[in-house]
Amino acid sequence: MNITDVTVRFGSFTAVDDVSLKVAKGEVTGLVGESGSGKSSLARAAAGLTPYRGTISGVARGQVQMVFQDPYSSLNPRMSIGAAITEGIRVPRAQRPTELARLLELVALPASYTDKYPRELSGGQRQRVAIARALAARPQVLIADEITSALDVSVQGAVLNLMRDLRTELGLTMLFISHNLAVVRYVCDTVAVMRHGHLVESGPVDEVITAPRHPYTRALLDAVPRLGRA
Structure with missing residues (x-):
């Protein structure tokens, strides 16, 4: 760039x-x-x-994708972690669950976190979610x-x-x-x-x-x- x-x-x-x-x-x-x-x-x-x-x-x-300073304000509190990450995934719908699992693994979060909400995570975990969401678009x-x-x-x-x-x-x-x-x-x-x-x-x-x-x-x-x- x-x-x-x-x-x-x-x-x-x-x-x-x-x-x-x-x-x-x-x-x-x-x-x-x-x-x-x-x-x-x-x-x-x-x-x-x-x-x-x-x-x-x-x-x-x-x-170009951006990860911001405050991981809580950058995530929608009403969306589950899985939904927040999946929103940015740019692959066919049938492949999205596999891609979501790959992204969670990349940022060292367990697959079980897909159903959690931002309020249930620590600051470090929320920042990992924000990173995974940015990577979902394969920037x-x-x-x-x-x-x-x-x-x-x-x-x-x-x-x-x-x-x-x-x-x-x-x-x-x-x-x-x-x-x-x-x-x-x-x-x-x-x-x-x-x-x-x-x-x-x-x-x-x-x-x-x-x-x-x-x-x-x-x-x-x-x-x-x-x-x-x-």
Whole structure:
């Protein structure tokens, strides 16, 4: 997916200002920055959820799926887990039960969860359902927007490990958004750093972390004890 000269405005406020970014096929690109940096606005533009100026190419229409920060608000509380996931499945009706079982297995949830409702699940389990629902459409690009920040610390690692496993198993192309460079380093191949709607630095994740060029990147590193200080 190629994001070229993309600008996102909300009235007179410019959330994203002329940003270009490549999300290489089969790789995980991290997008990092503090709250208000514009990273989520850029992600929503890439997913077709927010109007923008510029060009987003290299991906078919409707082939970008997004997993949001709050797994509870992104799921319909009146729909069972099975119904929520099946809603996004794009295979013939007769094949949907088999596909639903495959998706639940991918995100390490038992088949018995198909009849449960979001209120019956933990935050980590609900986020796994949201990931399965996004994967149901077999997207060319998966966007993960701060998918662990609303979860208890005890389950954040399990969800990050799941994303790493899914990337390996499915060869996923991902845009992974976080404010935490430690998380980005664990999950991503490359990273782009945003500040005040601008892209200030990008490159291979280990290169950016071990030898940051921009003062803002260094400030983000300073917020994560011992990261990049081998």
